[in-house]
Amino acid sequence: MKFAANLSMMFTEVAFADRFQAASEVGFSAVEYLFPYEWEPDWLATKLKTANLQQVLFNMPPGDWEAGERGMASLPGREQEFREGIAKAIKYANALDLSRLHCMAGLRDTSVDETVQRDSYVGNLRYATTQCRDNGIQLLIEPINPVDIPGYFLNDFGLALDIISEVNAAGSALLKLQFDIYHCQKIHGDVPGWLDRCRDQTAHLQIAGVPDRHEPDVGHLPLADIMSACQAIHPDLWIGCEYRPRAQTAAGLGWMKPYI
Numbered sequence: 001m002k003f004a005a006n007l008s009m010m011f012t013e014v015a016f017a018d019r020f021q022a023a024s025e026v027g028f029s030a031v032e033y034l035f036p037y038e039w040e041p042d043w044l045a046t047k048l049k050t051a052n053l054q055q056v057l058f059n060m061p062p063g064d065w066e067a068g069e070r071g072m073a074s075l076p077g078r079e080q081e082f083r084e085g086i087a088k089a090i091k092y093a094n095a096l097d098l099s100r101l102h103c104m105a106g107l108r109d110t111s112v113d114e115t116v117q118r119d120s121y122v123g124n125l126r127y128a129t130t131q132c133r134d135n136g137i138q139l140l141i142e143p144i145n146p147v148d149i150p151g152y153f154l155n156d157f158g159l160a161l162d163i164i165s166e167v168n169a170a171g172s173a174l175l176k177l178q179f180d181i182y183h184c185q186k187i188h189g190d191v192p193g194w195l196d197r198c199r200d201q202t203a204h205l206q207i208a209g210v211p212d213r214h215e216p217d218v219g220h221l222p223l224a225d226i227m228s229a230c231q232a233i234h235p236d237l238w239i240g241c242e243y244r245p246r247a248q249t250a251a252g253l254g255w256m257k258p259y260i
Contacts, residue, residue: 001231001259004030004056006206006242010249017047024051026250027260032057032240035065037088041095048096055096056238057140057178057204060103060128061085070144071104073128074121074153076112086128090135100204102140102178103128105154117153118163125167129175140204142178145186157184157194164201176203180242181226185210191221195229202233208243215243217255227259 005023007016014022023031029052036044036058048055063069063081072078072085089101103125109117125139132139143160144152154160160177167175179202184191195202207226209219216223230239245252 001227001235002030002238003028003256003260004032004238004240006240007031007033009242009244012244013248020047020051020053022249024053026253028053030054030056030238032238032242034059035062036092036096037061041092044092045096055098057100057102057240058089058092058098060089060101062104063106069106070149070152071106073103073124073141074106074117075109076116076120078106079120079124082124083127086131090131090137093137094135099136100138100140100176101132102142102204105141105152107149107151108153121153122163122166125163125175126170129167133174138174138176138203140176140178142180142206143183143187144180145183147186148183155187157188157198161198161201177201178204178206180206180208181216181221182206182208182210182213182242185221192225192229195226195233199233202237204240205230205233205237206240206242208241213244214246215252215255216241218246223255 005028007019011019011022020031031053063072072082093101105121129139141154141160141163143154143157146152146155164175164177177198179195179198181191184194188194207216209216210221211219
């Protein structure tokens with residue numbers, strides 16, 4: 001199986017600039033992280049090349065993250081800013097040879113009817129998937145549990161499948177699912193069952209232990225069953241290790257050994 005180190009959460013014992021090499025030295029061949037926009041694309045590309053790593057995922061610009069925003073895709077009235085964000089994300093993706101982008105939905109806007117917000121979400125996703133398709137990039141959406149991000153608009157895997165179906169019905173491009181095992185367990189439970197239900201729409205996986213988002217073998221996830229279900233989807237999918245190590249990152253990587 002193919003695992004990517006999430007540099008926003010892993011190897012935080014060293015500076016971000018040093019995490020690429022740290023991931024490579026313990027055997028990772030790919031990385032992901034939340035956002036690249038603090039750094040120049042050429043600098044990031046050099047870090048990847050020097051460490052012999054592939055970039056497999058990052059997020060579109062989320063709006064004002066420090067002010068609590070968690071994406072703009074579902075927010076009525078933010079369409080122009082959203083379009084500027086997708087253009088910026090594609091610029092970085094092209095520079096880093098990235099084939100998948102995650103689009104954050106944003107929080108529920110209680111000043112408008114939920115159907116209005118959903119219509120904005122679908123419309124923005126149709127635009128974004130078209131732009132991504134024209135650049136050889138696949139767009140992903142991810143349900144996030146209401147404990148980690150209270151009020152997140154896309155907070156249910158069934159809703160995500162419905163949104164994907166609605167967006168793709170317009171023929172604009174193929175929108176796919178970013179299936180985070182941690183979020184699924186906290187929202188629904190029965191991760192193997194949901195993996196099977198979502199298998200045709202899943203294009204990227206992420207994993208962490210539940211409930212504390214440490215290593216996947218810490219907590220109450222049925223890890224062996226989940227790994228089997230992941231392999232049944234497609235053995236070539238990347239699995240992003242989006243967890244917070246309990247101690248030094250390298251010391252907690254033993255859980256991976258049966259699967260690589």
